[in-house]
Amino acid sequence: MPHRWGMVVDLDRCTGCEACVVACRAENNVPTVGEAEAARGRAIHWIRVERYVDGEFPDVRVKFLPVFCQHCDAAxxxxxxxxxASYHTADGLNAQVYNRCIGTRYCANACPYTVRFFNFFNPVWEKPLHLQLNPDVSVREVGVMEKCTFCVQRIKAAEIAAKAEDRPLRDGEVVPACAQACPSRALVFGDLNDPDSEASRLAGSHRATHLLGELGTQPKVFYLQREGGHDRQDREGDQ
Ligand code: SF4
Known part of the structure; x- marks a missing residue:
């Protein structure tokens, strides 16, 4: 059976530290556009952490919601x-073929999650920052849409390694940059077709919901709703 990659985000664990955002930028060569372009709404983030404030000062609680491409089955x-240019792969990823993209931005307008970004200019990495570019990821040029790929380069590297060793991929072998960087293990990535994977098990939790699920987009990202920080028994290794 082919893989069906998905992500589970535990909102009870997210502290809003944005380590995932920094890790994603570094892994995927996401350009920093600067203050002036950001003010024009041209900032590019493959993952963003939305903040919601509950209550009135001083009795205030802040909630965090990491948002990235939901890799919808009905995208x-x-x-x-x-x-x-925007198409579905056999393993369930919502892929973007850069050299087919002609920049109409229809996809960005159709996406209810606002996770697709248009390159308004060729990004420049001042020296020595060009040395930090990840050689496994292409640098997108002006006129091209881009967005989260679930770190497809890491998926492919793990698949090639497993094939070379003539064995199936193990659960937890593919870890996108955001999940790897998350200090509170709020992000869990895995094969939703594998009933024993941690992501699959968590996706079946009574706390699991979809973002804007009522739209019928059938996302492969599941959000575990907050329950006051007490309901942690559905995570392995928790006390
Ligand atoms: S790294 Fe983890 S805890 Fe920090 S903002 Fe991202 S998901 Fe939340």
């Missing part, structure tokens, strides 16, 4: 692309 971005 609204795919049927609107005139060049099939």
């Amino acid at each position: 609204p971005c795919e049927p609107v692309c005139p060049t099939y």
Whole structure:
């Protein structure tokens, strides 16, 4: 059976530290556009952490919601692309073919999660920052849409290593940069077709919901709702 990659985000664990955001930028060569372009709404983030404030000062609670491409099974971005740059892979990823993209931005307009970004200019990495670019990830140029790939380069590297050793992929072998960096293990990535994977087990939790699930997009990202920080028994290793 092919893999079906998905992510589970435990909102009870997210502290809003944004280590995932920094890790994603470093791993995927996401450019920093600067203050002036950000003010024009041209900032690029493959993952962002939304903040919600509950209550009135001083009795205030802040909630955090990491948002990235939901890799929907019924992705609204795919049927609107005139060049099939946005398409579904056999293992369930919502892929973006950069050299097919002609920059109509129909996909970004169709996406209810606002996770697709358009390159308004060629990014520049001042020396010596060019040395930090990840050689496994292409640098996108002006006119191209981009977004989270679930670190597809890491998925492919793990698949090639497993094939070379003539064995199946193990659960936990593929870890996207955001999940690797998260200090509170709020992000769990895995194969949803494997009933024994941690991601699959958590996706079956009574706390699991979809972001804007009522739209029928069938995301492969599950959010575990907060329950006051007490309901932690569905995570292995918790006391
Ligand atoms: S690294 Fe983890 S805890 Fe920090 S903002 Fe991201 S998901 Fe939340």
